Amino acid sequence: MQFDFAAKELIIKLVYYGPALSGKTTNLQSLHALSDAGARGRLMTLETRDDRTLFFDMLPLTFQAEKELSIRIKLFTVPGQVIHGSTRRLVLQGADGVAFIADSQLAETENNAAAFVDLRENLKANGLKIGQMPLVIQFNKRDLPNVRTDGELVELARRGKEPVFPAVALSGQGVLETFMGLLNRTYLGLNAQHNLKEKFGISDKALLDDVAKKLGAKVSVDQLLKAALGGTPGAPAASPGKP
């Protein structure tokens, strides 16, 4: 997180991580399509070849909070292919929260796990602990055959710590829920760490409501967050320390 007192702006960096071809870029494209023209910037995609991300995608979202404060949320994806490890480490620098986009297909089980281990290692290389990073998990591609069943997802989510969101990013299903879940967790963590509410008078509820509205939500934030399977509501144990 960066807070610029002079410019009265708060910058939050969120990273979409996951194995190759799990739909990270698609999540950003869907969010871009959902969001209000005033809030979103252009989706910037750096260097793609054959529709594969080489560096990263970046989607800036800007929201005006109370007291002239602007909240800038920068969404990034990492390149999923194994060889781009150095890029993933760079993109993770200064991340405030991570959405892990998993591929629901059974055949991708190993790749999901390997990408998660990679995330853990790369956070560590940046001096961050995964236990202190606000994290949500999305199981994408729920519409495909040969995927983990809903029952299995519920069971896995119940036993795990992180909220799990089922999604079909291509049609936008579950995308907003995942994003709001991540923003909620991240914001609560930042608030606990920096006491944003008291210092700057930002009400988390008002902010989340505003963001959801600008992103075209038809239901309340609470309802969006309820889409999560399992996971302990609220922030992780501690907030991410900065390297």
Add this chain to the structure above:
Amino acid sequence: MSEYDSSRVPLDHNLQALTLGTDVRLQDLVDHDALRDMVRSFHALFGISMRIFSSDGLLLAESVTGQEVCHYVGTLENGLRTCMATVGKARTIEPAARTKEVTHPCFTGAQYRIFSIDYDNRKLGKAVLGPFLPAEVTSVPDALLTVDPKIDANRALELLPRMPRAKAEAITLICDHLRRTLDLILWSGHKSLLTSQMHLSSVRESYRELQQKNEKLQEAFDRLRELDRLKSNFLGVVSHELRTPLTSIIGYSEMLVEGIAGPLVGDQQKFVQTINDKGQQLLQLIMSLLDLSKLESGTMSMKKGTVAVGQLLSDVAATLAPKARKRSIEIACAAPPGLADVQGDPDRLRQVFVNLTDNAVKFSPDGSTVRLVAGLKALEESSDEEGFSLLEPSRRMIEVSVIDTGIGIPEEERERIFDAFYQVDSSSTREHEGTGLGLSIVKRLVDGHGGTVRVGANQPTGTIFSVVLPAASPAKQAGVPRRPV
């Protein structure tokens, strides 16, 4: 510990600032020449002057036509002062980000439009359009006519309409269009800047990762080298310590066999002889280990001398004759008369050929012949070596081959037989005993003499070991440097 921790990714401030947009300047995102071209083209199209400033007040591009009315007013004392004040004021107007453009009026009735140049909702600079005469102005305003007592109203009336005219709504549309165009240019500029920064950062990060891996490899290498040294030391010490008590075992058993302590009866003689034989065998093994550790640690000393090959081979044959005779194997030596001597240590060379011949006997069938053949090595037919035609005639090499008709060595094993402890048949039930040290010692000794040892197949069966050694000659030897062992 040094401040730089190679296991940690250093924070890339440039990349952070660029991706979060916290330190992006207008002049960094646009190409100055291209921006100037765009401003000129706008000016040519609408006839309205335009200036672009960065947030820190730098004039980045301008295309301006001096207006005749302005020029005329400038010739009047009060007119010049008022004009300067108007232009000065226009420069200080800073419209906020995400706001509509500001209209700044001039006393001539003309106007300036000033709008903020934003990128990603941040103000990076401003554009100033004008002066232009709004279409609504149809007469010379009083402000112009009263600006200076000396003003000529007719002249002002004549010059003012020559100023470019535009409708207020048209100017608003033009400003919107410019804003959008600039946004696209800035976005493209940001994208390419970010791409090149990302290239740099990625390369730097990959380099850091490689450095880190190299450090780990170097550490592992150093550790292995140290272990290797410790192993050689250990072998040396252990061999030496084993030899001392063994000498007593051999000596006393020998004395018993010779009857010095009284005659032996029944099986006693046979048993004590076995103790002696096995003791000798163990001593051989220990000597080999000692040799190997000396060769590996580079502490083996070699005498420099000349060795007559024919004599050497006869000695070797004589040494192994008793063993060969037991299996009716003949050891035949052949060395042409007048063959040059070999440079080297006689004891070590003897060890080389005893090892090779012993092996040959061991693996030959009963009643066969092992041949030791020496000769001047023939010149190479051809070679890729630079200066071959000069170097080759100066080299005189003696080749000694140890030829058997035994089981032979499979081709795929030939490279590895010189490794220490390597056995072609390493099964516990193998037919032939041995430590697997003989050939590795041979190789190291021959290397130490500046020679080479090769292994090939004999026809129809068997093996040929060829040892090539530099010949001793009163003439200077060239091209065969002696290597330290």
